[in-house]
Amino acid sequence: LGxxxxxxxxxxxxxxxxDPFDQVDWGA
Structure with missing residues (x-):
């Protein structure tokens, strides 16, 4: 993802x- x-x-x-890493990863 990074x-x-x-x-x-x-x-x-x-x-x-x-910030994408501050969220729960919904299977992305």
Whole structure:
């Protein structure tokens, strides 16, 4: 999942994303 977010940050001008690791992982 971390790699997925890194690819988003690399490919898109992401300013801020909600902390995905602070949430319960619903099978993602």
């Amino acid at each position: 790699d997925l977010y890194q690819s988003f940050v690399r490919d898109y001008p992401v300013v801020s994303i909600e």
